[in-house]
Amino acid sequence: DAKTTQPTSMDCAEGRAANLPCNHSTISGNEYVYWYRQIHSQGPQYIIHGLKNNETNEMASLIITEDRKSSTLILPHATLRDTAVYYCIVREPGSARQLTFGSGTQLTVLP
Amino acid sequence: DVKVTQSSRYLVKRTGEKVFLECVQDMDHENMFWYRQDPGLGLRLIYFSYDVKMKEKGDIPEGYSVSREKKERFSLILESASTNQTSMYLCASNRPGTGSRNTEAFFGQGTRLTVV
Numbered sequence A: 001d002a003k004t005t006q007p008t009s010m011d012c013a014e015g016r017a018a019n020l021p022c023n024h025s026t027i028s029g030n031e032y033v034y035w036y037r038q039i040h041s042q043g044p045q046y047i048i049h050g051l052k053n054n055e056t057n058e059m060a061s062l063i064i065t066e067d068r069k070s071s072t073l074i075l076p077h078a079t080l081r082d083t084a085v086y087y088c089i090v091r092e093p094g095s096a097r098q099l100t101f102g103s104g105t106q107l108t109v110l111p
Numbered sequence B: 001d002v003k004v005t006q007s008s009r010y011l012v013k014r015t016g017e018k019v020f021l022e023c024v025q026d027m028d029h030e031n032m033f034w035y036r037q038d039p040g041l042g043l044r045l046i047y048f049s050y051d052v053k054m055k056e057k058g059d060i061p062e063g064y065s066v067s068r069e070k071k072e073r074f075s076l077i078l079e080s081a082s083t084n085q086t087s088m089y090l091c092a093s094n095r096p097g098t099g100s101r102n103t104e105a106f107f108g109q110g111t112r113l114t115v116v
Helices: none
Strands: A009-013 A018-023 A032-038 A045-050 A061-064 A070-075 A084-091 A105-110 B004-006 B010-013 B019-025 B031-038 B042-051 B054-057 B064-070 B073-078 B087-094 B111-115
Touching: A009 A018, A018 A032, A018 A084, A018 A105, A032 A061, A045 A061, A045 A070, A070 A084, B004 B087, B010 B019, B019 B031, B019 B087, B019 B111, B031 B064, B031 B073, B042 B064, B042 B073, B054 B064, B073 B087
Parallel strands: A009 A105, B010 B111
Antiparallel strands: A018 A070, A032 A045, A032 A084, A061 A070, A084 A105, B004 B019, B019 B073, B031 B042, B031 B087, B042 B054, B064 B073, B087 B111
């Protein structure tokens, strides 16, 4: 699985959009970008994934650059409950290989 | 609602005890995983299984074993618990496939194990 680089921490004001970047310059053609988050003392939670087109669901939007070397997760209206560690992972979907989590980005939503 | 359930939320065991952590998923997933999570080290894979009775070592298998006798259940065994195995243990499952649909991983709520 390709390696990813994320900022260690970010702050965001409540009600504003949170934009979390991820670099994955060694991503291969059949690897997808997945995002998970982990709220303190809970298991990680799936958020969204994509290959090359931008994706949106009820939780977030995912913007992937045309060269696929980076992506941005957007939480359009952050709330205090969105405070969590956000992980960006690139991998082949459904692979039996391990999910390799890096250190992620600690997002703190401020009141 | 899909679910991965770990048998205990908190567990305290003594050094040298044999410890069983159980994980059950109700999504008919082929792949199941056991991770441990420690401050500053992120999630580290212990073992994973891609089918009943099949297992593969992850990054840190030493001191652990696993059992997958039924598709829905994946057990992590600490043969002789030690204090350095005090950690948060997370179970996950997903579906294999060549497409991306429905292959995301689902995690249990975690078991915080303390070995004294």
